[in-house]
Amino acid sequence: KNQVEQSPQSLIILEGKNCTLQCNYTVSPFSNLRWYKQDTGRGPVSLTIMTFSENTKSNGRYTATLDADTKQSSLHITASQLSDSASYICVVSPGGYNKLIFGAGTRLAVHP
Amino acid sequence: DGGITQSPKYLFRKEGQNVTLSCEQNLNHDAMYWYRQDPGQGLRLIYYSQIVNDFQKGDIAEGYSVSREKKESFPLTVTSAQKNPTAFYLCASSGAPDTEAFFGQGTRLTVV
Numbered sequence: 001k002n003q004v005e006q007s008p009q010s011l012i013i014l015e016g017k018n019c020t021l022q023c024n025y026t027v028s029p030f031s032n033l034r035w036y037k038q039d040t041g042r043g044p045v046s047l048t049i050m051t052f053s054e055n056t057k058s059n060g061r062y063t064a065t066l067d068a069d070t071k072q073s074s075l076h077i078t079a080s081q082l083s084d085s086a087s088y089i090c091v092v093s094p095g096g097y098n099k100l101i102f103g104a105g106t107r108l109a110v111h112p
Numbered sequence: 113d114g115g116i117t118q119s120p121k122y123l124f125r126k127e128g129q130n131v132t133l134s135c136e137q138n139l140n141h142d143a144m145y146w147y148r149q150d151p152g153q154g155l156r157l158i159y160y161s162q163i164v165n166d167f168q169k170g171d172i173a174e175g176y177s178v179s180r181e182k183k184e185s186f187p188l189t190v191t192s193a194q195k196n197p198t199a200f201y202l203c204a205s206s207g208a209p210d211t212e213a214f215f216g217q218g219t220r221l222t223v224v
Contacts, residue, residue: 036215041200043202043204043216044215045215049212089155104152
């Protein structure tokens with residue numbers, strides 16, 4: 001069964017600290033893996049999209065890694081800011097229009 | 113200003129009533145999607161459309177209906193047959209198969 005598991009479910013960190021969110025998947029075939037940021041009550045916004053051949057991709061303070069052999073991905077946030085408080089969703093695509101598999105997300109709270 | 117617009121942001125419905133959620137995009141995207149988001153769960157696909165006048169059921173289409181008469185518009189009707197319609201509904205669009213999906217800001221539907 002195609003699944004995307006994210007951990008932790010929720011996380012609290014202090015402003016300025018770093019954190020890493022995890023994503024494990026059992027989706028096959030694999031086309032790409034995406035990380036989205038979703039503010040409360042808003043639509044998700046894309047952070048990164050990585051294909052099989054990409055090991056790491058950065059977007060400002062966000063760095064995503066992908067290990068296609070172990071089917072694991074991580075999202076590292078550097079020097080966290082209060083505005084980083086949101087849910088982070090890992091999404092895996094087997095290809096095509098209709099088959100995005102969404103994780104349940106990690107809810108991050110950054111406290112001053 | 114290009115983007116994808118959902119309306120209304122909040123919607124209240126009495127049991128037994130049908131209600132239609134609006135989704136409009138000016139990104140010239142061929143593909144459009146409707147997802148449902150419930151607390152603690154990943155997004156689930158309701159319907160998707162790859163081209164005008166064509167649409168396909170997703171994983172949870174029962175109790176929902178859609179139309180795609182124009183490229184820019186993909187309205188979703190939540191019918192009285194949907195047993196648990198209270199949820200956050202997200203519309204998305206993409207330009208080609210397996211490319212980045214852009215999301216609207218969502219509509220929160222509450223059945224009262």
